[in-house]
Amino acid sequence: MRGAKRGLLVALSAGGVNSELAAHGIGVEHVEELMVRMAMRLLADGHRLCFGGTLGDPGKDLTKYLIETAEKWLDDKAAAKVDVTKPETWPLVNYSAWPHSRKITEDQRARLVGICQFIGIDPPGIPQNVLDSDAEPAVEKKHNSNALTAMRDRSARDADLRIVWGGRVTGASGWMAGILEEVACTLKLKKPVLVLGGFGGCARLLADFLIDPSASWPSQLNLAESADADRDALLTDSEREQLNARMIEIQKLVTQFRTAIHSEESVNGLSPSVIRSALLEENNRSVISLAADAAKQVGAA
Amino acid sequence: MxxxxxxxxxxxxxxxxxxxxxxxxxxxxxxxxxxxxxxxxxxxxxxxxxxxxxxxxxxxxxxxxxxxxxxxxxxxxxxxxxxxxxxxxxxxxxxxxxxxxxxxxxxxxxxxxxxxxxxxxxxxxxxxxxxxxxxxxxxxxxxxxxxxxxxxxxxxxxxxxxxxxxxxxGDGAENPPPLNVFLSHAKRDGRHIAETIRDGVRSFGQLVPWYDSNDLPYGSSWRRPMESAAAADTAAMIATVTDAYPTRPWCRREAGLARTPALLYPKGTNVWKIQPVIAVHNPGAKFVRGAAALHGAPRIGWNSMEVEETTERVVDRLVLEVLLGQVHRRVAVNLENYDRTRKNSLWKKSCYITWVPDEWTLLKLRSQLKQRFSSIVRIVYPGYGLSDSDKLDLDSAIESFGRNTELVSFEEIMS
Known part of the structure; x- marks a missing residue:
């Protein structure tokens, strides 16, 4: 296996919409292609990959292509280690939040044994019988948003390294922009994260903030951009306070991260120079190299 | 760059x-x-x-x-x-x-x-x-x-x-010389498809179909025009691969000639090219062996229910292969110059090829290098890189150069 001393579980998070990516001269297909190219390289280097969010719907082409990529590009040594009774040896992990997790059929799970492990995440604290019954659309949205938060926390706990790029800014399904929440979950656990800012979206807003120590918090990274009147009307006062407190905590975590990457000390196992380079790089080839380097650094730690 | x-x-x-x-x-x-x-x-x-x-x-x-x-x-x-x-x-x-x-x-x-x-x-x-x-x-x-x-x-x-x-x-010229497209086929069972494709080729302004090169004895006059066009770099090929195709020596020779590597420039560089080739497959009911020379060429199945669409796709893809070949050549030349000016000791021991390698073309490259093949430690090819399983398929061919010879992609060098 070339690359890291040990194979990592690398979380890849990307997305976006054409209208938000247009200002950078790219579209959704650029984001998707980078996902496939990144997956090829990391799998060939012997790592496993996890992904979630909208990719949790097996009907989506990108999920299907990532799975095909895993089948074709798996490093031979890693492939030899796959044990069909041990999902932790399979190359892919897909996290999907309720209710989308319910769409994954038994047939799909069976066909992908040894390739992709599917982990469904329910909203915390909601009994199964409630989730199994029909709900008002607003209630369903609230459950989904909470499930998304739980999913991002779970993937952050499981993964050794997270790499993010693109990402929707406005109109995300969850309580906030997905990339922002994923970065925050990862930082809270003091785990390494690489923000690729060259591909627009939420990651670009974060990158602009991170690269400039004097920059103000991006005005678009707030709860209002993901507001949903019907869903938000169901929030209790306590829940609303918790959400606002979370947002403040997130800003603090990212600000602390910014300070750290402008020092010379390793940040959660990554060199600050690699993190800073990733913020600005726009070239596919270069970001894939940076990602591979980052995985190597984390693996060697 | x-x-x-x-x-x-x-x-x-x-x-x-x-x-x-x-x-x-x-x-x-x-x-x-x-x-x-x-x-x-x-x-x-x-x-x-x-x-x-x-x-x-x-x-x-x-x-x-x-x-x-x-x-x-x-x-x-x-x-x-x-x-x-x-x-x-x-x-x-x-x-x-x-x-x-x-x-x-x-x-x-x-x-x-x-x-x-x-x-x-x-x-x-x-x-x-x-x-x-x-x-x-x-x-x-x-x-x-x-x-x-x-x-x-x-x-x-x-x-x-x-x-x-x-x-x-045309290297910037508005009207480059037309591209001769050789339509390699076995008359016995490939004529109809080849003629359909010929008509599709004619609709392209810069393409000239060259058709009557088959079912002729060895050594007949077809060979000189084809070799001249290949030498002048004005050749591409569409091969209609039917059951009879691999059994025809002249079809195999055409495919072999098109896919045999040649130096891009006669002296001073180690950049290699092959002709752009598309293979159109129309298998019949017989058990036959494939044409080895075409193994690595882009291939498509002939769809007799959608003749016009298939013809369009074939001709469009051929022109795309011409375009990609030109692009890869420029990148290969730039990479070689880059290695040379950096006094990278590897450049003299490298071949810079302008196609994604397969076993047949690699072995032909070795043959074209004559005695020099044993000095080659690096074969540089277009793209992001081959998967491990693809590289495994090429192991024997690479090892025939030398134990230390390796395949390196353009992207790996430029990273």
Whole structure:
């Protein structure tokens, strides 16, 4: 296996919409292609990959292509280690939040044994019988948003390294922009994260903030951009306070991260120079190299 | 290192048809990036869908980053009616006209080499295109009016591919020599398909079908024209692979000649080329062996229920292979020069090839190198890299060069 001393579980998070990516001269297909190219390289280097969010719907082409990529590009040594009774040896992990997790059929799970492990995440604290019954659309949205938060926390706990790029800014399904929440979950656990800012979206807003120590918090990274009147009307006062407190905590975590990457000390196992380079790089080839380097650094730690 | 070609697709952000057409061009030139098994890197494609507060394209197009910039402007009624967009496209037309004049008036090749080439391809989606002044008056548009969406995609794809291939083949000249397309087939069971494809080839302005090269005895006069065209680099081939094809010695010879590597320049470099080849498969009911020389060539199955569409796809793909071959050659030459000027000791022991390798062409390369093959430690090839299983297939061929010989992709070197 070339690359890291040990194979990592690398979380890849990307997305976006054409209208938000247009200002950078790219579209959704650029984001998707980078996902496939990144997956090829990391799998060939012997790592496993996890992904979630909208990719949790097996009907989506990108999920299907990532799975095909895993089948074709798996490093031979890693492939030899796959044990069909041990999902932790399979190359892919897909996290999907309720209710989308319910769409994954038994047939799909069976066909992908040894390739992709599917982990469904329910909203915390909601009994199964409630989730199994029909709900008002607003209630369903609230459950989904909470499930998304739980999913991002779970993937952050499981993964050794997270790499993010693109990402929707406005109109995300969850309580906030997905990339922002994923970065925050990862930082809270003091785990390494690489923000690729060259591909627009939420990651670009974060990158602009991170690269400039004097920059103000991006005005678009707030709860209002993901507001949903019907869903938000169901929030209790306590829940609303918790959400606002979370947002403040997130800003603090990212600000602390910014300070750290402008020092010379390793940040959660990554060199600050690699993190800073990733913020600005726009070239596919270069970001894939940076990602591979980052995985190597984390693996060697 | 500048990239040989960049493609930009410009359109009004609210035109959904144009958004779809832009994606179709992306899919075409990126060689089906989503399939995950494409080791070959296609051509870079970017979009321009927004204007900044000054009415300029956002981000601006950095023409100097590519030797050839192909700019496709998809003009619909929203773009024409929008004052800011209309002004931006008129400005683009004026700027490109000036750049073309600068290029044409450059006195020396080195002066020309320092200037970016820009090819502007305005595309009419609506009749209001004819109200765009300099954009209409200065450039021959691609007309997509009154076509179905699938027809629009096909016409646009062909026009952009052909225009870019023409310019690259001619090294900037407006009218490069035509490309002779050899239609290799076995008359016994491949004639009908070959003739259909021949007619499709004729519809391309820069392609000349060369058909009557089969079912002739060894040593007959067909060989000299084909070898001359190959030597003059004006040859491509479409092979109709039927049951009889691999049993015909002259079919195998044609395929072998097309896929045998040759030096790009006779002296001083180690950059190698092969002819662009497309294989069209139409198997019958017999058990036959394949034609080994064509193993690594792009192949498609003949669909007798969709003859016109299949013919179009075959001819379009051939022109794309011509275009990609030209691009890979430029990258290979640049990489070799880069290694040479950095006094990288490896460059003398490297072969820079301009196709994704397969066993047959690698063994032919070894044969073409004659005694020099044992000194080769690195074979540099286009794309992001081959999967481990693909490389495993090539192990024997690589080991035949030497124990230390390895395959390295363009992208791996440039990283």
């Amino acid at each position: 500048t990239t040989p070609v960049s493609i930009y697709v410009i359109h009004h952000p609210q035109c959904k048809v144009a958004e779809g057409l832009a994606k179709s061009l992306y899919d075409w030139f990126r060689l089906g990036y989503l399939s995950g098994d494409q080791s070959g890197a296609g051509l870079p494609v970017y979009y321009r869908r927004t204007l900044d507060k000054n009415g300029l394209l956002q981000p601006e197009i950095r023409f100097h980053e590519a030797a050839l910039n192909v700019v496709v402007v998809l003009v619909d009624e929203k773009l024409v009616a929008d004052e800011r967009w209309r002004a931006a496209m008129v400005a683009m037309a004026t700027a490109v006209t000036q750049m073309r004049q600068n290029f044409a008036s450059a006195k020396t090749p080195s002066a020309r080499a320092s200037l970016p080439q820009v090819m502007l391809l305005p595309t009419a989606l609506h009749e209001s295109f004819y109200r765009t002044g300099p954009l209409y008056e200065g450039f021959n548009p691609i007309r997509l009016l009154e076509l179905t969406l699938s027809e629009q995609i096909a016409v646009l794809r062909r026009a952009v591919t052909e225009a870019a291939a023409r310019l690259l083949r």
